[in-house]
Amino acid sequence: MRKKSFLVLIILTFVLEGVIAGILLYRSRDIEQDTVAINDCIKVIEENFGQNDKYLTTRNYSLIDTDGKLLYKNAHDISTSVNEAVKNNDTILDVKQGDKVVGKVLFHNDTQERIGKYQKAIAVTILVISAVQAVIIIAYVIYLKKTIVKPFDELSGFAERVAGGNLDIPLPMDKKHTFGAFTEAFDIMRDEIKKSRAAEKAANDAKKEMVAKLSHDIKTPVASIKSASEFGYELAKEEKVKERFNLINFKADELTVLVDNLFQSSVHEATEITVSPRENDSSSVREAILHADYLKRAGDFTIPECKVFTDKLRLQQAFDNVFINSYKYADTEIKVDAKLEGEYLKVSIRDFGPGVTDEEVAVLKEKYKRGKNSEGKDGAGIGLYLASYFLKEMD
Structure with a gap:
């Protein structure tokens, strides 16, 4: 509509310019003496x-x-x-x-004077109309810049951001300019791509989390099988029986390595592990500790009766990692204490190994960080990081 208005105005100014110039030129012919x-x-x-x-x-x-x-x-x-x-x-x-x-x-004879006046009038008329035309053209250029050039630049910048993976900044929409409908469609596309990527990420994370969960859950029974095979090996008297127990132990080691690799790969790729705490009885804490202590190093302990806000699965995995680290690096008896402190149930787990320095305590809670005493021990520095992460998410 505005484009038509501009063309009409320009045409009208040219017509007006021609009409006025024609009138003046016609009148200039009648300048002879009266x-x-x-x-x-x-x-x-x-x-x-x-x-x-x-x-x-x-x-x-x-x-x-x-x-x-x-x-x-x-x-x-x-x-x-x-x-x-x-x-x-x-x-x-x-x-x-x-x-x-x-x-x-x-x-x-004033012919020249009259001709000069007409010429001046024609020049002024052309100048004024040209100025009006210039104003109209400048106004239209500004209009084009606002409705076409600027929106096009915004579309170009938007395309660059989307190509770079930035899907959080929406595209300003204004249906008044030429690209109004396109900008709305592009922004809908951005939003759909963002949703699609979020859904894809959630699906991948869920898949990786499931693999990590399964691999971690397999580690505990494998460790129990390995422990039982070692115990059976020591008790067996016949050589064939010992060979069978030794084979079980060897295969358990192979399975442990495979599960560790799968677990580390899944945790490394997963960007987020879901923790969903809810209200449970404190007896669930005792059960988690007993399941984690498959070598029965903790002895007898009691847990005060109360309600706790935990994710049973993540709490079990946290205790599993703590006990596995104790078995691996301390290999001593373990003492478990629990008491109520205000609104919290405080559980302390202690072994009697050499321990680590104060400087290493904070580092051990980071992903892929291990202590100085980890030389010669298998592991990737994931266990305590996950234990700390799960407990923080349940707080």
Whole structure:
């Protein structure tokens, strides 16, 4: 609509310019001396010769006698002699009294002046209309910049952001400009891509989390099988039986390595592990500790009766990692204490190994970080990181 309005305005200004110029040019053709007015002046002069106050002033002229003496003139800068009149192409007419010529009237030729006025009027008209056209064009350029250039630049920037993976910044929408409908469609596309990527990420994380959960859950029974096979190996007397127990132990080690690799790969790739705490009895804490302590190093302990806000699965995995680390690095008896402190149930798990320095305690809670005493021990520095992460998410 605005484009049509602009074209109409431009066309109208050109038409107006042409019409005005045509009128002025047409009028400029009619600039010859007005013979009727000249004849009227001559007639009045002849009738009132010598009475200057009765002469007409409709034309600029001067009156001289037959000797060239100036008798009258009604304007400045006009011819006062025949020679000057001839040079200026003035109209020269005789004044008679009867049949006798008593003087001459020199009518001023103002043709050039009138032509100049018309030319000036034409120039001013063209200049004014051109200025109006310039204003209209500038206004339209600004309009185009606002409705086409700027939105196009925004679309280009939006495309670059989407190509770079930035899907969080929406595209400003304005249905008034040319790309209004397109910007809305592009922003809907951005939103759908964002949702699609979020769904894809959630699905991948869920898959990786499931693999991590399964691999971790397999580790505990495998460790129990390994422990039982080692115990059976020590008790067996027949060589064939010992070989069977040794094979079970060897295969358990292989399975442990495979499960560890699968677990580490899944945890490394997963960007988020879901923790969903809910209200449970404190007896669930005791069960988790008993299940984690498959070597029965903790002995007897009690847990005060209360309600706890935990995710059973994640709490079990946290205790599993703590006990596995104790078995691996301390290999001593384990002491478990539990007591109520305000609104919290505090559980302390302690072994009697060499321990770690205060500086290492914070580091061990980071992903892929291990203590100085980990040389020669299998592991990837994931266990305590996950235990700390799960407990923080349940707080």
